[in-house]
Amino acid sequence: MTDRNTKLADNQINVDEFMAKYDRESDYRRLSGSSGMAVAVLATVFSLFQLYTAFFGVLDAQIQRAIHLSFGLALVYILYPTRKSWSRSRVHWFDLLLAILSVAAPLYIVICYKDLVMRAGITTTTDMLVGGLGVLFVMEAARRVVGWPIVTVAILFLGYAFAGPYLPGAFAHQGVTINGLVGHLFYTTEGIFGIPLGVSSTFIFLFILFGAYLEKTGLGKFFIDLANAIAGWASGGPAKVAVLSSGLMGTVSGSSVGNVAGTGSLTIPMMKKLGYRPEFAGAVEAAASTGGQLMPPIMGAAAFLMAEFVGTPYVNIVKAAALPALLYFTGIWIGVHLEAKRAGLKGIPREELPKVKYILAERGHLALPLIGIVYLLVSGRSPMQAALWAIALSIVASMLRKSTRISLLDVLKGLEEGARSALGVVIACATAGIIIGVVTKTGLGLSLGSTLIDLAGGQLLPTLFFTMITSIILGMGVPTTANYVITSTIAAPILVQMGVPVLAAHMFVFYFGIIADVTPPVALAAFAGAGIAGSDPMKTGVQASKLAIAAFLIPYIFVLSPSLLLIDTTLPKVLMMMTTSLIGMTAVAAAIAGYLITPTKWFDRILFFIGGLMLIDPNLITDLVGIGLLVVGVTLQWIRNRQAKTSLMNN
Structure with a gap:
């Protein structure tokens, strides 16, 4: 038993190291002692604040979002060092100083809220200084936790705001002043504190917290064992297990790389042992794990933003996404099956696999929170209410059996880990707000829209193709959440203008932003799969793109025939x-x-x-x-x- 526990501990260490290598959000400080305790308390208070406002009522929009951002900035500057070479076991004094200063900027809005409202857009020198620093603090936090690509995009948009009078043709605009831009970005709800951060500060955080508790209860292991029992015996069994388990994991996780690390550490070695080429094994896991963000009922942060942007209840997004997600995973399943038949690969003997009845009897109750959240959403509860009750249900469900019961310490750790898992989304949403703010201030969306339509000759298919390329390129360096915000602000309205239903247009850019995770030359999920499989990253990326061919076809299907999204059908x-x-x-x-x-x-x-x-x-x-x-x-x-x-x- 001791050897088994040691192996599990070693596997967790390997997963942590692996995630830190391929997922920037996972490369944070592991603190211990008094500093570790302080961070744990701060993260726990962050989660408790979100739970409190979800239960008793959200605060005024800017106050809620400012407090939310304050917690996010403080934790980012403490957990993510200024330089990669700095220690991961202790906090540098410079990072601690920046953490304190970064918190002061959004809290200035909270403290001076009444005064700012009374002045109704009239900004003082102090306002400009604090707002300017606030924008810089958000961008530096994005560099640390998300990476340079999104910061570069934000800088380019800010440069466009000032360069407007000097640009030719349709992209020219009258320009903005520094005071006007800072005021727009930091003191209105059209910039940093816009819709993306608003959604993050309400139900996105709660769904991430829900996912953290599901992980604590062992739902991921339940999904893998269940997938093994169902599909492990078939031709190419382990590859089909990877597809099925990643699809199930996708119902609670919105991270492609996280899904690869979680399920791939078990399924990829199984595939290689059966006879699959390393490139194919890594590609199967990458393609399946990427599809997790497309799988209802929890589809990643961008899906919640879509509900706000489209102006429809989240349950409608879930319904619309169901059939395309089914087609996506079916497409990968077919590709895996044909490869297994071509190579003559068999499954795992049935006697070596767990029994479905035993798994359901022992741990089937862990799926009750997922059933509950679907019921709550369908019955008309708001996403925030559904997530809040689902968190409670996940804790209660774990108590039904001694083998799955979580302790009070696990409950507290869930609060901490949920807050830490949300940091990337918090900062990405805030940074995306900078980009949206520039677009609304300068009218860039209209300029890009007219240019793209002219380039496509006013034809729908070429416009869809250009939109697809734009989404994939952005998705190579920008997180799905920010990618969707940008493309939904710029490209989706163009498709709507050409007669595409609003939901289909937004789902189109959403899909291609996600599929960038397996599209070379920068395919994070494929590179992560290659890291586990020990294969060539580029070859794995190419193979993953082939397996995910359904994801390149499905968006065109539901744009040409919105019936696939259950629209007027x-x-x-x-x-x-x-x-x-x-x-x-x-x-x-x-x-x-x-x-x-x-x-x-x-x-x-x-x-x-x-x-x-x-x-x-x-x-x-x-x-x-x-x-x-x-x-x-x-x-x-x-x-x-x-x-x-x-x-x-x-x-």
Whole structure:
């Protein structure tokens, strides 16, 4: 038993080191002693403040958001050092000084709130000094916890604000003064304290806290064991376990790299042992883990922002995302199955796998909070209320069995870890607010919109393509949350202007911001998978992109036919679309994998690829042409397979 515990502890250490390498948010100080206790208390108080306002009522918008940001800035400057070379075991005096100063900026709004309201936009020299420092503190915090890419984007937008009078053509504007820009960014709800930070300061934080408690109860291990029991015996079993467990984990985790580390540390070695190439093993986990952000009911922070931007209840986002998420994971499952068949890979013997009945009997109660949160959302409760009650339910559910029961110390640790997990989202939302503030102040959104439409010749498909490229490029360096904020502010309105339903337009940019995690040259989830598999990162990224081909197709499907998002549709129409979409994705997957019934020839691949793409467009003619091409390809495969069997029997 001691050896087993030692192995588990060593595995956790390896996961922590791995996360620190590939996920900037995980590269924080591990403090002990009095400093560690002080940070734990600060983080716990942060969580308690969020729980208090969720239960008794949110404060005035700017006060709520300012206090929320104060906690976030203080913890970031304490936990994330100025320089990478500085100690991770103790706090540098300079970081402590910055933590104190950074807190003063947003608290200035709290202390002087009445005076600021009474002056109604008239700013003093002190206001400008504090506001200017506040903007700088937010950007420096973003550099530490998120990275340079988002800071670079923010700097470019700030530069555009001042350079307006000197720019040519549609991008020119009258320019802004320093006082005007600082006032707009720091003392209104259209900048740093805008909608993104508002959503972060209410229900995003609570859902992150909910996820922290689900981790404490051991739900992740339950998902992996359940996936093993269900799919481990099938052809290429461990790879299918990775797909299924990552999909389940995605219901509670919004981090692609976190999902890779959590499930990949178990599934990738299993895949390699079975015979999968290291690149393929890492790619399967990366593609599946990235899809976790698309999986309801908890889809990552950007989905909550979408509900606010679109102006619809979060439960509608969940409903709309359900079928696309199902298609996404089905697409990866098909790719894994075809690779297993092509390579002749078997599953794990059933006697070596856990039994479904035993797992459900022992730990099935851990899933009650997920069932509860879905029920609460569907019954009309707000996301904040649903998350609040789900947190309580997760603690209560763990108490139902001694083997899963969490202690009072675990409850307190959950508060601390939830606050720490939220820091990246808090700072990303604040930084995204700077970008939004510049867009609203200068009218950049309209300028970019008209330019993009002109570049696409006013045609929808080219506009979708350019929007896809923009979202992927931003997603390579900017977190999903900030990526969605930027693209939803600039690109989504363009699609709406071209007749795309609002929800479909926002879901389109949301999808491609996420898929950037497996799209080379900067594919964090794929690189993380490669790190565990010991494979080449670029080859793993390319393979992950192939497996995630569904994610490149699905957004076009629901833009061309919003029925997939359950917008103004009927059940027969949805069933028909799901059927043609699944057939199309299977065909494209066969073209990429080089296998369907038997290994494909180049001619088969062309038929499958073109036929599959034809089924994307919800049009009777394209569907008939696509099915015709697939019938020809499948017939050729069947004849070739029958000839091979006949030849084998004759020999």
